[in-house]
Amino acid sequence: MSLFNDPDDVVDALRAPATTTELADESSVVELMANAHRTAAHPSARRTSMTSMSRRTRVATLIAAGVIGFGGVAAASPGGLDILSVGSDEAGMTEEVEEVTTTVSTTIVEEVTTTTAADDPDEEVETQQRVNEESSEEGEEEGEENVDTKGEQIEVGVVEPLPDGRDNLDTKFDENDCAKDDGGNELNHGKTVSAVARGDDGFEEFEVRDAAHSDCGKVGRDTDGIDTDGDDEIEESEAEEATEEVDVEPEKPKTDQAKSKEAKSNGNAKSKEAKSNGNAKSNGNAKKSND
Amino acid sequence: MGVDSDVLSRARLGDRSALAELWRTHQAAVLRYLRSRRTVSPEDVASQVWVDVATSIGRFDGGADDFRRWLFTIAHRRSVDSIRRAVRQDRLAIRAADTVADSDGADVEHDRHAAIDRAVALVASLPDQMGSAVMLRVVNELPVEDVAAILDTTDGNVRVLVHRGLARLRRKLSVTDGGHATMRGAS
Numbered sequence: 357m358s359l360f361n362d363p364d365d366v367v368d369a370l371r372a373p374a375t376t377t378e379l380a381d382e383s384s385v386v387e388l389m390a391n392a393h394r395t396a397a398h399p400s401a402r403r404t405s406m407t408s409m410s411r412r413t414r415v416a417t418l419i420a421a422g423v424i425g426f427g428g429v430a431a432a433s434p435g436g437l438d439i440l441s442v443g444s445d446e447a448g449m450t451e452e453v454e455e456v457t458t459t460v461s462t463t464i465v466e467e468v469t470t471t472t473a474a475d476d477p478d479e480e481v482e483t484q485q486r487v488n489e490e491s492s493e494e495g496e497e498e499g500e501e502n503v504d505t506k507g508e509q510i511e512v513g514v515v516e517p518l519p520d521g522r523d524n525l526d527t528k529f530d531e532n533d534c535a536k537d538d539g540g541n542e543l544n545h546g547k548t549v550s551a552v553a554r555g556d557d558g559f560e561e562f563e564v565r566d567a568a569h570s571d572c573g574k575v576g577r578d579t580d581g582i583d584t585d586g587d588d589e590i591e592e593s594e595a596e597e598a599t600e601e602v603d604v605e606p607e608k609p610k611t612d613q614a615k616s617k618e619a620k621s622n623g624n625a626k627s628k629e630a631k632s633n634g635n636a637k638s639n640g641n642a643k644k645s646n647d
Numbered sequence: 648m649g650v651d652s653d654v655l656s657r658a659r660l661g662d663r664s665a666l667a668e669l670w671r672t673h674q675a676a677v678l679r680y681l682r683s684r685r686t687v688s689p690e691d692v693a694s695q696v697w698v699d700v701a702t703s704i705g706r707f708d709g710g711a712d713d714f715r716r717w718l719f720t721i722a723h724r725r726s727v728d729s730i731r732r733a734v735r736q737d738r739l740a741i742r743a744a745d746t747v748a749d750s751d752g753a754d755v756e757h758d759r760h761a762a763i764d765r766a767v768a769l770v771a772s773l774p775d776q777m778g779s780a781v782m783l784r785v786v787n788e789l790p791v792e793d794v795a796a797i798l799d800t801t802d803g804n805v806r807v808l809v810h811r812g813l814a815r816l817r818r819k820l821s822v823t824d825g826g827h828a829t830m831r832g833a834s
Contacts, residue, residue, distance in 0.1 A: 359765055363816040369766035370683075370786045372759060374675030385674075385694055386667045389701035393661040396702045 529562040534572035545573035650711050659705050666704075670697055673715070677722045679763065680782050683770040686726045687733040696722045716793040719783055723797050769819060773812050776800070780808035781816075 360366050535548040535556075543551075545568075552559045552567040559567075650672050657665035677696055681689035699721050707717060770778045770786075776798060783794045784805060795805045
């Protein structure tokens with residue numbers, strides 16, 4: 357049995373009011389419609405968000421270009437070639453860049469220091485004299501040991517007195533052998549050395565080096581080269597003083613070493629300062645990259 | 648079946664109640680039209696139709712009749728897209744005769760839902776252009792020129808399609824005892 361006897365019945369059925377099934381999900385569909393209308397009615401909002409995203413993209417691009425540019429400068433140095441082997445880890449790359457930056461800064465500072473010392477010889481001489489003075493002061497204060505800034509101990513040579521009053525075993529020349537004029541007065545140091553160099557009578561057996569190292573003709577020394585009092589005890593006391601006197605000759609290497617260590621310490625201090633500056637720079641860069 | 652101009656005016660401004668009223672007024676007609684065209688997932692396609700309406704209603708300018716013509720134009724195009732998509736996906740639309748066969752012998756013959764389903768199945772058993780012409784011109788009472796515009800055909804062809812469609816429905820219903828068998832044969 358059919359429900360419809362005529363096409364009009366079919367049309368009437370198709371025109372019937374909506375059923376509950378057909379009107380289900382009203383709220384969800386209306387919500388979709390409202391959202392669609394809101395989106396279509398305010399296209400400027402969508403355009404604005406795209407614009408701001410584009411602006412953020414531009415800012416990020418600028419920051420990335422800055423970081424890459426700085427990294428390129430660092431990588432241009434010989435020590436910066438290792439950066440090419442760094443992986444894609446962002447933290448590792450930052451650390452590598454910091455190391456490269458520090459290396460470059462330290463090298464530059466050291467080169468500048470060396471160049472300045474070489475270009476200005478007067479300053480170098482003054483620096484050397486200052487180092488010598490400081491070294492001698494330290495030697496006087498610390499006695500036989502000279503402790504440098506790094507804690508290394510340098511033994512200072514001590515002259516043992518000779519039985520005959522000579523101050524050096526390797527030197528045959530003695531202040532008693534100083535050149536004297538006809539009146540028996542000791543000539544100055546230069547004339548003594550010249551006499552040895554010429555090989556004058558009585559000076560053939562001496563060497564110029566020994567004569568030059570002697571105290572002949574120096575100010576403050578007895579001109580006659582003989583004890584003023586003629587007392588042997590005094591001579592013994594002089595010998596004792598000589599034992600306490602710090603020989604200048606072995607100090608020279610000490611002063612040289614001290615000078616070099618002083619320079620090193622200065623260089624280290626400068627390099628440390630430069631490192632700290634470099635780290636500060638790299639930290640700034642890291643902050644920039646983090647930003 | 649139409650809505651007044653006030654509802655349309657508020658709907659253009661995005662008023663939620665006006666949009667809901669438009670939906671409640673025309674949802675059943677749209678859904679039945681989609682089903683008569685054997686659209687796959689007619690509920691989903693109807694939702695897409697209403698989203699399109701809400702998106703473009705701000706630019707809509709016209710009365711209730713204009714709105715109905717515009718609404719069925721969107722529904723028809725969405726239905727065509729759905730059918731083409733289903734064919735590409737090798738999903739055959741449910742034949743009207745199968746739907747009738749499934750409801751054959753059910754206890755819901757006197758139920759209104761069953762009557763609507765049976766009527767939709769009868770129209771769906773007609774050829775595509777013929778069934779759409781009947782639904783738009785006879786059921787929804789759209790002007791001939793509007794139906795011709797929606798179906799992308801001429802006014803005369805719309806009249807012919809409607810005449811032949813009603814005649815075919817009448818023949819289907821003339822056999823009182825073998826109505827169901829006739830509909831199966833028509834498919």
